[in-house]
Amino acid sequence: MVWFSLFFTLGVWYLQQQAALPVLPAYWPIAAALLLLPRQNGRLLVIARHAALLIGAALLGFCYAAWIAQHRLSDQLSAEWQGKNIVLTGIVAEMPRLHERGLRFQFDVESVQTVGAHVPRHIQLATYDGDSKEPLKMSAGQRWQLTVRLKQPHGSSNPYNFDFEAWALERNIRAIGYVYARGDNKMLSEQTSSPAYLVQRLRETIRTHFRKTLSDAPYTGVLTALAIGDQSGISQSDWQLFTRTGVNHLMSISGLHITMLAGLVFAAVYWLWRRSIRLTLWFPARKAAALAGILAALFYTLVSGFEVPAQRTLYMLVTIGLMLMLSRNVSPSQLLAYALMVVLLADPWAVLSPGFWLSFGAVALIFYVTANRLRRQHWLREYGKVQWAMMIGLIPPLLALFQQLSLVSPLANAFAIPLVSFIVVPLTLLGTLPPFEWMLYVAHEAMTLCMYLLHLLDKLPYVVWSQHAPPAWTILAGIGGALWLLSPRGFPMRWLGSLLLLPMFLVAPERPAAGGARLVVFDVGQGLSVAVQTHAHALLYDTGPDFSGEADSGNRILLPALRGMGILHLDTLVLSHDDVDHIGGTESVLSGIPVTNVISSLPDTHPKLQLAAHNEACFDGQSWEWDGVRFEMLSPAKLQTPLYPQHDNERSCILRISTGRHSVLLAGDAERLAESRLTRLHPQELRTTFLLVPHHGSKSSSSPAFVDAVHPRYAMFTAGYLNRFGHPKDEVVERYRAAGSEILRSDEDGAVDIRMDARDFRIERYRTTHARYWQQNRINSGAAEP
The missing domain is CATH 1.20.1280 (Monooxygenase)
Structure with a gap:
């Protein structure tokens, strides 16, 4: 098996x-x-x-x-209905969650009133308060008639990044969109009798109860996440602390919490059941306890929102419980094998989730270091052995999946696991009941103590190890080395296992040779960011958009990608101009990776520059050379005159990168006045191999004279999928195509990887080299954003 x-x-x-x-x-x-x-x-x-x-x-x-x-x-939104008004009726399928401008929720479609339109059964919607006089107030289980605008699930496509389209497919979300505020939107009924919706209504009631009881207590969001799985109340700074100390798995309804609750219920029922001869004769205590544990795990999983990670744990526990109830005596490896089969039969996309590999890997490690060992040890020694196994055994998968390790994780988990799992979670669950709401205050105090200790650990000098993405063969060698190192006492030369761990750290990605460069134009949606790497230096041009108050391109896209590429330090960060779609991720980048110098057209007092160690203005004539690769700034003018416009777009830092006869031109959001100046002052430097088309292909840029002067072999447009601006404009795309340029688009091609030197110039489209069957690559007219 x-x-x-x-x-x-x-x-x-x-x-x-x-x-x-x-x-x-x-x-x-x-x-x-x-x-x-x-x-x-x-x-x-x-x-x-x-x-x-x-x-x-x-x-x-x-x-x-x-x-x-x-x-x-087979159930998907047709391309021709993207961005169009569709009237439909359905049920709010989950507890709505707050985002920066309204609500976000999943919606089960019952009927479609718009003739000819087909809408998938399960979709995700958002409301935007500023678009209507009265914000819509929704609750789980309500039946609504809504006018919506939808699009097929489409996420950014970058190396070492989260795949939103795979996530949506796993959760059966086959269309996403928003409620059209000026449509005929009305509630048809307050609630339905379906058990699934009643559970969601219960979750919403618990969340309201928590907020009313704890008010603005700092860790209300954490307790809410531990009770019902709603993580929207946890701040980004708290998540960063949890990640750095390696306890982020505890701050959601993880497999550990569900297992602990099921184990506590199992132990309590088993202890009580054995004390009744009549009950024991009627039904064995062990089987009764197993059934009670399964029911407890099922209830907790339902209240948590029945999210996919919690489902995996439930399936594993159900498998174990069934083995006990059927009186099957199976080995730990067989038990894990049965659970693995059940999880994959229920969710074949689980293999794409880091949580799948980490959860099964952690359980396998626990069995490996505890099962079938000849000598039983004191429970404290056993606990220490398990923590040691987690620290060593999870190094390969953590480096493969996240390219970083928390060096204080063993110490943090040593106190956080018992504190959160045995004190905070049980008290929080009991606090959901009105007679025991006072337990929420005790749970919050325990959580406060945990956070205090985590902050102390986070102040240590070396907390997180970050590095490049290891090659696949080094991961396999590292897994073998970890198992060798954790083998039973008496196994010969266990220390040799540590040698097999070393290649993951020592085998670094190949850097460009002297005279060559690698550029990655990231797919950041409606925005821009480009990483440039030479043999011994690295530069980042712009930092992409700010998605919300705490999520931006920097922490969501750029930092994971740079880390995976092996870029752990930036020599220069160029901020082309003061537009949020170009500098939205700046604070995350400056706080997440060392940056020696910032070059920008922003004033020195700009808030985005406050974290910069050193900054200077970009200007025409600025140049430098790294490892045989030349960098030249072609705009803006060093001294601004009254005749020269002060508009941010026209003041974009325009950077030319050349390796002999091949070059790349990064044009920011330059518009026609800046283009005219370039064609007048730099006619020779403009001709280029690869052009990052200015201003995402808008009508205000890419004048015929500029296109003729640049005459690029490749012209790339960075634009969001079905963005509300309509970028790139069709006439602009045709202008470059008529000039003989090969057209690339971030919304179609994903990130574009460029390798160039004095002789060769190669590009790779990430959506081509890493194509998956669930990806949506068709670009259609229309807009699906407010």
Whole structure:
């Protein structure tokens, strides 16, 4: 069973790496034939049959995942209805959550009134308060008639980043959009009788109860997250603390909390049940306790919102509980194998989640260091051994998934796990009941103590280790080394395992050779950011947009990507001009990675520059050379005159990067006056291999004279998917196409990776090199944003 489940998992994982779904009828018979081979005598025949079974298991996993994916993808929003008004009726499927301008919630569609429109059954919507006189007030379970504008799920596509489209597919969200404020939006009924919606209504009641009881207490959001899974009340600074100290897994309804609650209920029921002879004779105490534990885990998972990570834990616990109730005596490895199969049958996309690998890896490590060991130890020593195993054994997956490690995580988890799991969570759950609301104050005080200790750890000089993304072979070697290092006492030369861990740290990504450069134009939506790397230096041009109060391109896209690329220090940060879609992530970048120098057209007193160690103005004539690569600033003029416009776009820092006969021109948001100045003063420098088209392809830029002067081989537009500005404009795109340029777009191609030197110039489109079957690559007219 163990090997069968592992190969089944391999087949599911392989399917999720495909650019297109396979044609299934040809594969099902092969899988069936391999799995149903008759038993044979003879050693070689037995080996061959086992090999066929494993191949059949992998093929079965591949086919099953493809079948589920085809079924889910069949319900989608058609391209022609993107951005158009659609009137529909349905139910608010979850507790609405606050965002910076309104509410965000999932919606179950019951009927569509707009003739000819098909809307998927499950969608995600947002409201925007500023668009209507009276903000819509919604609650879970209410039936509404809404006028909406939708689009297909589409996220940014960058290396080492979160895949929103895969996330939406896993949760069966087949369209996203917003409520059109000027439509005929009205509530049809207050609530429905469906149990699923009643649970959501209960969650909303608990959240209101918490906010009323604790008011503005600093960690109300944390307790709310621990009770019902709503993390919207946790501040970005608190999340950063949890991540740096390695306890972020505790601050949501994690598998650990569900397991702890189920274990506590199991122990309590088992202890009480055994004291009744009648009950024990009627139903064994162990089985009654297992049933009670499963029900407790189910209730907690439902109240938490039935999120996918919690579902995985529930499936694992149900599997364990069923084994106990069926009186099956199975080994820990078989138990884990059964749970693995159940999770993947329920959710084939689980293999794409870091939580899947970390949760199963952590459980496997606990079994590895505790099960089948000859000598039992004191519980405190056992706990220390498990913490040591977590620290060593999770190094490979953490470096592979996040490229960073918390160095204080073992110490932080040593006190945070018992404090949060055994004190904060039980008291918080009891505090949901009105007679015991006073327990919320005790839980908050315990959480305050935990936060105080975490802040003390965070002040230590070395808290987090950050590095490049290790090559795949070093991860496999590191896993082997960790298992060797954690092997039982008496295993020969356990210390050699540490040597197998070293390649993950020592084998760095290949840097450009002297005279060469690598540029990555990130897909940040409606905005701009470009990383430039030479042999020994790195530069970042702009930092993309600010998405909300605490989420921006810097912390969501740029820092993970730069870390994965091996860029842990920026020699220069260029901020082209004062537009939020170009400098929105600046504070996150400056606080998250060392930056030697900032060059910008911003005034010295600008708030974005307050974290900069050193800054200077960009101006025409500014130049430098790194490792044989030349950098030249072509605009703005050093001295502004009354005749020269002061508009931010026209003052963009325009940077030319050249490696001999190949060059890249980063034009910011330059408009026609700046373009005219460039064609007049720099006619020779303008001709380029790759142009980052100014101002995202708007009508106010890319004049015919400028396009003729630049005459790029590649012209790239950075624009958000179906953005409200309509960028890039069709006539501008055609102007570059008529000039013979190959057109690239961040909304179609994702991030673009450029490698150039004196002889060669190569580009890679991330949505092409990392294509997946769930991605939406079609660009259609219309807008789906307010």
